[in-house]
Amino acid sequence: MHPSTPAPTERQAQAIALEDEHAAHNYHPLPVVIAEGQGAWVTDIDGRRYLDCLAAYSAVNFGHSNPVLLDAARAQLDRITLTSRAFHNDQLGPFVTELATLAGKDMVLPMNTGAEAVETAIKVSRAWGYRVKGVQDGRANIIVMAGNFHGRTTTIVSFSDDPDAREGFGPYTPGFRTVPYGDASAVAEAIDGDTVAVLVEPIQGEAGIIVPPPSFLPELRALCDERRVLMVADEIQSGLGRVGATFACDLVGVVPDLYLLGKALGGGIVPVSAVVGDRDVLGVLRPGEHGSTFGGNPLAAAVGRAVVALCATGEPQERAELLGRRLHGDLARLIGHGVREVRGAGLWAGIDIEPALATGREVCELLMERGVLAKDTRGSTIRLAPPIVVEPGDLDWAVEQLAEVLRELGER
Incomplete structure (x- = not known):
């Protein structure tokens, strides 16, 4: 069963505040505190699970705890x-x-x-x-x-x-x-x-x-x-x-x-x-x-x-190519429905969100609430780069969550 993630708990808020107090502010992370990871999934300090669709900017291509x-x-x-x-x-x-x-x-x-x-x-x-x-x-x-x-x-x-x-x-x-x-x-x-x-x-x-x-x-x-x-x-x-x-x-x-x-x-x-x-x-x-x-x-x-x-x-290359075709096919269907353009290759996608709809950061925050971790980049663009070990059904589910976020934004 895929998770639904509410706002940070008091425990997470305390952990974030501690980091903000003593760590230099050279990043602006999403408000989630990760404690464990397995495959394409990570778990926060309260036990909630998230599908990792960033893979540490490709550093975790082969999955967490491989x-x-x-x-x-x-x-x-x-x-x-x-x-x-x-x-x-x-x-x-x-x-x-x-x-x-x-x-x-x-x-x-x-x-x-x-x-x-x-x-x-x-x-x-x-x-x-x-x-x-x-x-x-x-x-x-x-x-x-x-x-x-x-x-x-x-x-x-x-x-x-x-x-x-x-x-x-x-x-x-x-x-x-x-x-x-x-x-x-x-x-x-x-x-x-x-x-x-x-x-x-x-x-x-x-x-x-x-x-x-x-x-x-x-x-x-x-x-x-x-x-x-x-x-x-x-x-x-x-x-x-x-x-x-x-x-x-x-x-x-x-x-x-x-x-x-x-x-x-x-x-x-x-x-x-x-x-x-x-x-x-x-x-x-x-x-x-x-x-x-x-x-x-x-x-x-x-x-x-x-x-x-x-x-x-x-094998990783073949899997990324096959799953990438699936990912890009699913994302292409979102063009005109809150998405302007999709680019990429394999399990790497850049998705241009309609600027009038939301910023990339706002979309990533809403995805996080649904249990998907992604990262915005310049302007209204978000990127998806899950670990290559991601399961096909989980990949489909992540795109479904993006579609739901875009639908909700369009109804505001």
Whole structure:
């Protein structure tokens, strides 16, 4: 039986107040306090259940408390969790080998968070430009896309056009040129002799699950080859099964020079990220030029190996593709009934709510009351990204709850 969720209880209100008092206000969470999770469902501190349709921005692609991933973590916890990269550990070699094989590349540079992977790729791209392409030191530029989201470090927000992430945090890091997303001709015009890379999300997540024209990534790949520029694909949200393929680039048959991975790579257990590429690119780094105390730690590597093994079967990708068709078919029927447009791939959907009806936040609050946890993004857009393990009937039920919310809003 699916839940119906009233307003927060006094117990939840107290927990929220405690967090608000002592945690910095860099997020605006929905008023629910989660205590447990299993599969696609989470339970709050009062025992109420909710269908998780965010999956921690794709970090929980394989479900909460996935037994395979927990077993891998528990086994490693009993052995050793951290050595630093000052020494070798017995999990790192197998992890980078297996991940490189999954991606069809030579080398892996392990880090922790997605933003660290992006920052690493920026450094690698610049080093490649200076040491291989022959760009004059200090002149390298990287092409980025309007509407991008790659993290919130000071360098990354320097090329963000999201005012919430950017404004008030200058001075900004130079060396980036912004072009319209999905416009290969604009990329071509922006490239010059000092361009070392094009950084792109194959599908833009935070912007509202924006899918570019089918020709965009292939044109970008050809352009990068022609102009001797690295193609860097940020697959931190889109990769590892989310879109019905191992990588979103696979949907259009494109292989970038560098894959940026994170979120799902840690199985929702530990932060794990990686830059994956061939030796002629990642090999430009020298000892001491880049690193992380926790990057490639034994616990992270053990969990990452279990994630890679799941993806190597192809089963999560196939399930996301099949359930994604079901999800998008159901959502398409809401167009004209409170929904303007639906975009996405696999189990990833951006849904534009009629602005006159409600904001995205208001819709998510009403969904929460019905037992569905979703997240708004810019404007009146909400996104759905349930764990890939979600049951078909539960997925149908979530769309039914959205339809009911929209019906009720339309009757106000």
